Amino acid sequence: MNPSFPSLMQTQCTWSCHHEMLGALRSKSSSLFASSRHLLRQFAAGSGSRRPPSFAAMSTAATEKEASPNQKESAGKPLQVAKRLEKFKTTIFTQMSMLAIKHGAINLGQGFPNFDGPEFVKEAAIQAIRDGKNQYARGYGIPDLNSAIAARFKKDSGLVVDPETEVTVTSGCTEAIAATILGLINPGDEVILFAPFYDSYEATLSMAGADIKCITLRPPDFAVPINELRSAISKKTRAILMNTPHNPTGKMFTREELNEIASLCIENDVLVFSDEVYDKLAFEMDHISMASLPGMYDRTVTLNSLGKTFSLTGWKIGWAIAPPHLTWGVRQAHSFLTFATNTPGQWAAAAALRAPDSYYVELRRDYATKKQILVEGLKEAGFKVFPSSGTYFVVVDHTPFGLENDIAFCEFLIKEVGVVAIPTSVFYLNPEEGKNIVRFTFCKDEGTLRSAVERMKAKLKRT
């Protein structure tokens, strides 16, 4: 990553297509927040057939072409997409990382470390390739990795699971989520999400034909409004899809909250799909797996991955742990989504998961330092910073700087300050609820974090 930021002049010269994208978002967003989130998403993508005339008038062929991920046509033919994916556009993470590169801004947006994973894990992958471990793996995981996952889960949660019948290796947690949803949810089933939610949840539920019910977690503590959850559960509710530690807020569900959710699930025969990919980045309290609560293992799919814990987000090794009767559905979907996950990566993942406890202690210590640099810096720059207990994210209230919403703020931040953050309104069914909040990540080296903080302290002015 190149942390240098071009002069304002250069920035403006290369800004056109993305300015158009974010400009459309900004100019439309206040009314959009009040109306349709789907329109907001179209504008967030910078394109789409229903964009307003003013936007069309601003476009040029060149900028349309430049904005290729969201173009409307290819070689003169309209782009096609099935209805179930029509409303989703290029993910906000991809958009913001493209902008970071284009404008030489420091990328505290998409959550990927700008440092490498551990040597011993990379060596294990290289060795596996050299040893000829290069053909299809067993569909649900090489035995060595299934065992390492079961052993790790026992250490972390106290639960003893059978690696052969209760662990499924997938191509990243995103595939584990998809296999779980597609393998266990029928069209018309209701699934409850907590907003703000990770973007793939909604898209994958849409692919499965699920009805989404949303419970909003509100700042400052993003606590679970248990009465709202109780009222949202109906006879049609099949599952709750949750995430702890929580992206984007950094909230960790407390034992009390988990107990309350658990008793509602048991009472109403509801499943829990629990995305716990940030479990090793728990700073303020211990991580609690939903599956470890009394009566919950039998109705829970625990989803996790290698990427965050070992700073190897591009390897895409994930897994789902569930009792055999739920694993059946997960595996049926997995078999026809990817069939198997890359073989040398699995051998290396098994080596990674056998890392001594000191690896995890060090990881947390390193991240605690990074977190402090960012959080203190954001406070000094004038943000209202909401407490983050886990993950490598922190959310802030940007309103002290007087911009009308999260999109406008992120545009300003890229263009005038040279830092990328993630607008959170795209993580809500009702974007209005996220309009004051933006997310920063601290999975970057300390120098990068300090430079970002310096830019913000120098250029952001409270109004």
Ligand code: GLN
């Ligand atoms: N999980 C990462 C984040 O929240 C993004 C992954 C992706 O780009 N799909 O930033």
